[in-house]
Structures are given as structure tokens and as C-alpha cells.
Amino acid sequence: xxxxxxxxxxxxxxxxxxxxxxxxxxxxxxxxxxxxxxxxxxxxxxxxxxxxxxxxxxxxxxxxxxxxxxxxxxxxxxxxxxxxxxxxxxxxxxxxxxxxxxxxxxxxxxxxxxxxxxxxxxxxxxxxxxxxxxxxxxxxxxxxxxxxxxxxxxxxxxxxxxxxxxxxxxxxxxxxxxxxxxxxxxxxxxxxxxxxxxxxxxxxxxxxxxxxxxxxxxxxxxxxxxxxxxxxxxxxxxxxxxxxxxxxxxxxxxxxxxxxxxxxxxxxxxxxxxxxxxxxxxxxxxxxxxxxxxxxxxxxxxxxxxxxxxxxxxxxxxxxxxxxxxxxxxxxxxxxxxxxxxxxxxxxxxxxxx
Amino acid sequence: xxxxxxxxxxxxxxxxxxxxxxxxxxxxxxxxxxxxxxxxxxxxxxxxxxxxxxxxxxxxxxxxxxxxxxxxxxxxxxxxxxxxxxxxxxxxx
Numbered sequence: 013x014x015x016x017x018x019x020x021x022x023x024x025x026x027x028x029x030x031x032x033x034x035x036x037x038x039x040x041x042x043x044x045x046x047x048x049x050x051x052x053x054x055x056x057x058x059x060x061x062x063x064x065x066x067x068x069x070x071x072x073x074x075x076x077x078x079x080x081x082x083x084x085x086x087x088x089x090x091x092x093x094x095x096x097x098x099x100x101x102x103x104x105x106x107x108x109x110x111x112x113x114x115x116x117x118x119x120x121x122x123x124x125x126x127x128x129x130x131x132x133x134x135x136x137x138x139x140x141x142x143x144x145x146x147x148x149x150x151x152x153x154x155x156x157x158x159x160x161x162x163x164x165x166x167x168x169x170x171x172x173x174x175x176x177x178x179x180x181x182x183x184x185x186x187x188x189x190x191x192x193x194x195x196x197x198x199x200x201x202x203x204x205x206x207x208x209x210x211x212x213x214x215x216x217x218x219x220x221x222x223x224x225x226x227x228x229x230x231x232x233x234x235x236x237x238x239x240x241x242x243x244x245x246x247x248x249x250x251x252x253x254x255x256x257x258x259x260x261x262x263x264x265x266x267x268x269x270x271x272x273x274x275x276x277x278x279x280x281x282x283x284x285x286x287x288x289x290x291x292x293x294x295x296x297x298x299x300x301x302x303x304x305x306x307x308x309x310x311x312x313x314x315x316x317x318x319x320x321x322x323x324x325x326x327x328x329x330x331x332x333x334x335x336x337x338x339x340x341x342x343x344x345x346x347x348x349x350x351x352x353x354x355x356x357x358x359x360x361x362x363x364x365x366x
Numbered sequence: 367x368x369x370x371x372x373x374x375x376x377x378x379x380x381x382x383x384x385x386x387x388x389x390x391x392x393x394x395x396x397x398x399x400x401x402x403x404x405x406x407x408x409x410x411x412x413x414x415x416x417x418x419x420x421x422x423x424x425x426x427x428x429x430x431x432x433x434x435x436x437x438x439x440x441x442x443x444x445x446x447x448x449x450x451x452x453x454x455x456x457x458x459x
Contacts, residue, residue, distance in 0.1 A: 018439075025438070103405060104404050104405015108372065111371040116454045117454050231451060232371065304422075306418055
């Protein structure tokens with residue numbers, strides 16, 4: 013048989029590999045949207061629903077909501093780390109954790125985890141807690157645009173006009189989401205503003221995580237990179253983030269009962285909800301990292317950010333939210349803008365040379 | 367020699383070939399003793415790693431051939447980007 017026929021067999025194999033990467037990218041966006049909605053729904057279960065809240069907008073109420081959010085972030089990342097570790101053990105990859113942690117790219121993933129976990133995930137959960145996930149998700153989906161802006165200033169990267177059009181669309185989309193009136197309310201309350209600002213913090217955390225860990229991550233098995241990322245994030249919540257937040261907020265805002273919620277949540281139905289959210293979130297990341305490796309950063313990122321739209325859809329289907337036209341338009345503008353930042357639409361479906 | 371993460375080892379081996387294309391089957395034979403017995407290690411997983419490393423531009427696939435089992439395979443060669451990344455390989459190698 014000739015080299016030519018070997019080439020055509022291999023082209024088909026390579027194309028199949030890239031198509032699997034596309035599917036992984038789509039799944040990563042869908043599962044992230046679903047996990048955000050489940051995290052939001054967890055707040056309707058015990059122990060949170062039992063809690064007697066101080067008056068809306070008071071410092072004490074804000075402290076309680078911060079405790080809800082941090083408890084959620086801690087539970088989500090801990091469960092995600094456990095699910096991914098179970099998956100890796102089942103695949104016979106457990107020894108790869110130690111081997112990878114001894115390398116420089118492994119250490120970069122750890123550092124990225126500190127930005128993406130405690131900063132990104134905390135901002136995201138705080139956003140979900142203060143506003144519906146359907147509002148928080150589109151805002152966080154603008155992270156590729158923020159990454160492009162950061163890369164321009166920090167690494168002096170030059171971006172084509174397409175990227176700046178994408179950044180502009182993300183900004184317009186964010187304003188549309190912000191100005192989308194909440195159903196049944198004539199004006200936005202303080203929680204909406206806090207939630208939107210904190211969702212932007214998530215965007216910043218994930219953008220900087222992306223900048224840091226993309227370089228060098230090409231060499232790491234994506235399942236292992238993710239196992240390390242979620243594990244480091246979970247440990248950081250236990251030993252750094254929560255103790256610091258509790259210490260600093262205690263004086264000015266009042267008690268932040270994260271540990272009380274955590275202990276209570278482990279004994280109530282909220283535990284299974286968080287375990288489910290961790291499963292969805294963990295596997296969203298598994299598919300996201302696989303897509304990055306199988307089909308390239310640009311395509312994977314473009315498909316991942318569709319979670320902005322999935323989040324609104326799941327919010328409409330499974331929560332009390334009735335999305336307004338502004339919310340749909342804003343989410344669509346952010347998703348489109350993030351796709352433009354990530355990839356040239358004309359190249360997006362040309363898989364032959366992947 | 368300390369055992370490297372599987373992907374690092376594959377890249378390391380292709381880099382060691384010093385610009386000469388190396389057969390998929392030879393990569394498998396070369397690392398077989400180091401990873402055999404680990405649940406993760408299979409020809410399919412190694413080939414999937416090769417395709418992923420190629421997708422991110424660290425190696426190139428060249429000179430297709432049919433192996434002794436009649437399966438179509440590639441030779442692989444390190445790219446300039448891949449060479450640059452080998453600085454991340456541990457110094458003990």
C-alpha cells in the first residue's frame with residue numbers, strides 16, 4: 013500500500029480527533045452553564061433556605077450571602093477535585109499527579125489555580141449568589157476579551173482588528189446584561205450591582221489564569237492538569253481564602269458563618285446538590301481542557317464561552333427567571349464577542365489542518 | 367532516570383531524535399518498559415497524546431506509513447515551538 017493511501021487513512025483519523033475536540037468544546041460550555049444553574053438552585057435547599065436573613069442590603073445580610081457563596085465555591089471545587097481524581101484513578105493515571113507536580117508547567121498550573129479558583133470561582137459564586145446565574149454567567153463569559161486586553165498591556169501582544177471588535181461586543185453585551193431589568197422589579201437593588209461587580213472579578217481571575225497556565229499546559233495531560241487545578245483550588249479555600257475573608261469581614265460586616273454553613277451543608281440535601289454541581293463543573297473542565305488539546309485554544313475557547321447562552325436557557329427552564337430580550341441580546345453579544353476574540357470565524361470549522 | 371509524565375516523555379523522546387522523524391511504533395517500543403503496568407498506558411492513549419501534541423504545534427506528523435499490522439501511522443518530528451518547550455523538561459534528564 014502506498015504512502016498516499018496511508019495519508020488518506022491518517023487524515024480521516026486526524027479529522028475524527030479534531031471533531032471529538034469540537035464535541036468536547038461544546039460539552040464544556042453546556043456543562044458549565046448547567047453547573048452554574050445547579051449552584052444557584054443549591055441556595056434553595058437546607059441549610060441556606062432555613063437561615064433567617066437580616067434586612068436586605070444590611071452589612072450583616074451581605075456577610076451571610078458572602079458566607080453562602082464561599083461555602084458554595086469550597087464545596088464545588090472540593091467535589092470537582094474528588095470526581096476528577098476518581099476519574100483519573102479509574103483511568104490508571106494517578107501516578108501522573110506527582111510526576112507532573114515536579115515539573116515547571118505543573119507548578120504553573122498550581123499558580124493558575126490560585127487565580128482561577130480563589131479569585132475566579134469566588135467571584136463567580138458571589139455573582140451567582142447576589143444575582144441569578146443567568147446574569148452572572150454571561151458577564152464571566154467575557155474572560156477571553158479581558159485576557160486579550162491584559163495580554164496587550166502585559167505581554168505587549170498585538171491583536172488584529174477582529175479581536176478589538178470582539179472586545180467591543182463583549183463590553184456592549186455586558187452593558188445590555190446590566191441594564192436588562194430584573195423580572196418583576198422596576199429598579200435594581202444593591203445586590204444586583206454587587207453581583208455584577210463580583211462577576212467581573214471572576215472574569216479577571218479566569219482571564220489571568222488563562223494567560224498563566226496556557227503556556228506550558230500543552231505538555232500536560234489535560235485530565236491531570238485539571239485534577240491539580242481543582243485540588244489546589246480546594247485546598248486554597250480551606251487554608252487561605254476562607255480564613256482570610258472571615259478574619260477581615262468579621263469586624264466591619266459582622267460574622268461570616270462559612271464554616272457553620274459548610275458543616276450544616278454536609279448533613280443536608282445541599283451536599284448532594286453540590287456533589288452534582290461539582291460533577292457537572294468538574295467534567296465541564298475535563299472537556300474544556302481536552303478541547304484545548306484536541307482542537308486548539310482558539311476553537312476550544314470559542315465553544316466554551318457559549319455557556320453564556322446555555323446559562324440563560326437553563327435559568328429560564330429551571331429557575332423562576334423569565335429572561336428579558338436585553339438579557340438574551342447581552343448574552344448573545346458577549347458570546348459572539350468572545351468567539352471573535354478567540355478565533356477567526358472563517359477558520360473555525362476548517363478542521364483539515366488541525 | 368526518574369519517570370516523567372507520559373506526555374513529557376513522548377516530547378522528550380521525539381526531541382532526542384535530533385530532527386530525524388521517528389515512527390509511532392518506535393516511540394511505543396521505546397517507552398514501553400517505563401510505563402508498562404500502569405492502567406493508563408496503551409497504544410491508543412499514546413497515539414491520542416501524539417495527535418494532541420501535534421494539534422498544539424509542538425510536533426509535526428510527517429511521512430505516513432503502514433506498520434506491520436497494516437495500520438496507517440505517522441513519523442513524528444519536533445517543531446521549533448516544541449524545541450523551545452523542552453526547556454521545561456527536568457534538568458536531571
